[in-house]
Amino acid sequence: MAVHSSHPVSAPPAAPPRERTSHILLRGWCILLLVITLSGTALPLAFGIEVAAGIGIVSFLVSVVLWVTIRPRVQWRRLPWYALAYLAFAVLSLLWSHWPDATLATVALLIVTTVGALFVGAVLTWREVVRALASALKWMLALSVLFELWVSFVWNGPILPHFVRPDGPVDDPIVLWSRDNLLDGGRIQGVFGNANALAYVALLAIVVFAIRIASRAPRRPVLGLWILLAVYLFVRAGSATATVSAVAVVVVLITVLVMRTTTRAGERTRYYLVYAIVAVGGLLAVWALRDRVFSALGRSSDLTGRESIWEKVLERAVEHPVIGWGFSTPWIPTEPAFDRWIVDHGQTVMQAHNMWVDVFLQLGAVGVVLITAAYVAFVWRSWFFAVDRPRWDLVADRPYTAVTLLPTLTGAILLVQGLAESTPLLNWGWFLLILFAFKIKQAPLVGRGPSEERLIGEQGDRPTER
Template identity: 50%
Template sequence: MAQLSKHPASPAPTAPERESTGHLMLRGYIVLTLFATLAHTAVFNLLGSTGAVIAMTLLTAGILAIWIPAIAHQRPARFPWRRLPWVALAYGAFALLSVFWSQWPSATLITWALWVAVTVNALFAATMLTWQELVRALSSALKWILGLSLAIELWVALVLQHPILPNFADVPEGKIDPHIYWVRGNFFNDGRIQGIVGNAHTLSMMCLLALMVFGVLFAARVRRRGALIGWSVVALILLYKAASATSVLCGVAAGVVLVIALLMRSANRPAQRTAVYSGSALVVVAGVAGGFILRDQVLAAFGKDSDMTGRFEIWAKVWERAVAHPIIGNGYSSPWVPWDPGFAGWIVDHKLTVFHAHNMWLDVFFQLGIVGVLLMATAWAALAWRAWFFAVDRPRWDLDAKRPYSPLSLLPTMVVAALLVEGLAESAPILLWGWMLLVMFSFKIKSVPLVGVGLDERSSVLAHGEQARQVP
C-alpha cells in the first residue's frame, strides 16, 4: 500500500544563480566600449584627436586581451566562425585594398584602423553577451549619454552661462560660428542643443535609439521599469530640444515597421500575413509618394529649405569626383580626414571642412565605387532580411508552435529601418556607431536566431517567462 513520504525526493529549493563578479566586470567593460563608440565625438571633444586615438586603441587592446584567450579555451565548434557577417567583413577588406589606388592613402589607413576597432567592438559584444544582456548593455551606454548630455547642457546654461569649445579651449574674442562650439548653452532658449556628443543630429539619434531600447526592455518586463519611464522622458526632452528633422523621419520609419511587425505577429494564417504585407506596401508607397509631392511643405514644417540645408550642393560636388572613378572609387576614408590635402578646404560648411557626404550610398560610391556599393547594399539587405523574420517569426525549435514572442526581437528591425532612412541624408550608417550596430546585429542574429535559446544563450537569462531548454 502506497504511503505519503515526509522525505521528498526533489532537491531543496535554492536561491537563483547569481552572475559572477567576472561576468559583471565584463558587462561593465562592454558598456564602456559601447559608450566610447556611440559617443565617439564626445571622446574627441574631450581628449582631442590624439587622446581619442589613444582611448580607442586601449579599449580595443583590452577587448583582444579578453577575447582571444576566451576563444582559445573554447572547443573549435563553439565559436560560430561560419556565422560571421562575411559580406560586411569583405567590405572592410576591400576598403583596405583600396590603399593601393587611394588618392589619400594615409587617410585610408587611419580610418581603416578605426573601422577595425569598431568592428572588433561589435563582434566582441555580440559574442560575449546574451540577447538580453546585449540590449541591457546598450541601455546602460545610452543612459550615460543621455545623463551626461543633460548634465553638461544644464552646467553650461546655468553655471558657466556661455558656450564651450571642444577640449575646453578658451573662447576667442569676437563673433565665431556657433557650429564650432561643443555646447552652446541653448537648453532654456529656442536654440538647438548638442549634448555631450557635440552635434544636434547625433544627440537626437541617440535619443531615438534609446527610446527603442527602453521600449523593448519595458515590454520584456525587466526590473526597474519605472526607471525606464524616467529615462524615456529625458530622451524625449533632449530629442525635442535637439530638433533634428532627419531623426523625426527615422522615428516615423521605425514606428511604421514596429506596427507592421506587430500586425504580422497577430496574423495566424498565411492569408492574413499576405493581407498585412499588401496593405502595408500600399500605405508605405502612398506615404512616400505623398512626401515626395509635398516635399517643400514637409521641409518647411521642419524648418528646412528646399536644398535640405545645403546638401544638394554637397552631393553635386561629391558626385563630380565620384564619377571620375566609378568602379573602385577614389579610396576609402570614413570619415573624411579634414586635415588631409584631399579633403581640406574641399567642401566647407560654416567654416568647417565637411567630413562625410551626407548620404551613405553616395559616400560609399565616392570612396569604393560600384563594387563598394554592391558590398554595402548586400550587407544591409542581409541584415534587414534576417532582422525582419527574427521579429515576426514565432520562436520554434520543436513541435510547440505556441511559444510567446520576445519583445527584444523587435529591436534590430526598428534600428535597421531608422538607419536606412537616416542614410538618405547622413553617412552615419557607415561610420562608427552605425557600422557597429550593423555588424553587431548581423552577427548576433546569425549566431543566435532565437532569444534565450542555443549554445550561446544561458537559459537562466530569458526575455520571457518560459524556461527554454538549450538546443545545439
C-alpha cells in the first residue's frame, strides 16, 4: 500500500540556473572588444586616428582592470610562446628601428590587440568565444549594410572619410570611404572602406555562423539568414584573394571531415600523402596558369600591382636582412621613410601586401623565423584539435564537436590572406591567432578543464553536437 511521505526523495522543483548579470555584462564587453578589432579601418575613417587610438587605449585599460578583478584561471606555462616571442622581438626593435616613432605607435597597437585576445580567451569558454564572435560579426555585417544603404538613399553619392562630401569628381576612387555602388552593381566596401576587408570579414562570418548551426545553436533559421547576408556581401565585395581563401576553407573542411572518418592506424598517413600531392600540384598549376586564373577573377596576373610592391620592399629589406629596419605594422604614412616611398593610385602604400615580405622588411630573418614558428605551432595544434576525437579517459568514441573546426578554418583564411595582404599581422587577424592559440593550449578539450568549468548560459549549444 502506498504511503504518503512528507520527505520525498527528489529535490523540490526549482527554476533552472541562470547566468549572473555580471557575466552577461562581461560577455558583452568581450563582444565589444571583438567589434573594435573587426572594425579595422572603420573607426579611423569615421572618427579619425586620434579617436580610434583613444578607443584602443580605453579598451586596453578596461580589459586589464577586469582581468585583475576577475582573476580567471590561467595556466601561465601554457601560453602561445612563439607568438609572444614575435611580439617581444617587435618591442625590442625599438633599439635599432629606423623609424622609432612608427615602431612605438604600432607596437602599442600590437600589445593592445594581444592583451585583448588573451583576456577574451581567459574569461570565456570555447562555446562562449564562438557565440561572442558570431555576435560581433553580426554587428559588422549589419553596420556595413546600413552604411551602404545610408550612403545610397540619404547621403546620395560617394563619401570621403570623416563624413566629407567630395567637391567634384575625385582623381581616384581609392580615396573614397564608400563609392555608392550598392545600387549600380559595383564593388561595395561597407564600413571598412575596403572591399577586400569586407570580403574577408564576410567569409569569416560564413564560417562562424555555419559552425553555430552545426552546433545546434538556438534560432538556427535566423543564422541561416545571416549566412545569406554574409554571402551577399562577400559576392558584392568582389575580392579575388578572398575567393581563393574561400576555396582553401572548403578544401580544409573536406580534409578534416575525411580525417574524422578514419578508424584504423595508418589511414591518416595515406590521406596526408594524397592531399600533399594534390596541394602541391594545385599550387603549381595555379601559379603556372595565374594569367588565366586571375583574369577569370577579374584581376591582373601580378595581383593588381603587388609584385612590383614586393620587389621594392625586398630591395630595401636585403639591406638589413638579419634584424630588419624596425617594426611598423602598418606602415605609418606620415613617417618620412614611408611617405611617398611606394605609391599606388596616388596614395602612399601602408603595407607590403604580403605578411612574410613585410616581416622580413621590419624584423629581418629573425622575425620571419618567429612568425613562421607562431603559425606552424598554431596550425599544428588547431589541426589536431579539429581531427582528433575528444578523449580524457578510456572512452574512445565520443562525438566530435563543430566548435573545434573554427581555429583550423580561420588559420586557412589567414594563411591565404597573408600571401596578398599584411593584415593577418594586425587587427582581427592577429587577435584571432592569439585567441585561438591561447585557448587551445588552455583548454584542449571543449567543455573540460579549469577554464571550461562554467557552462551555465551555454545550454543552447548542446555539448554532444557532431
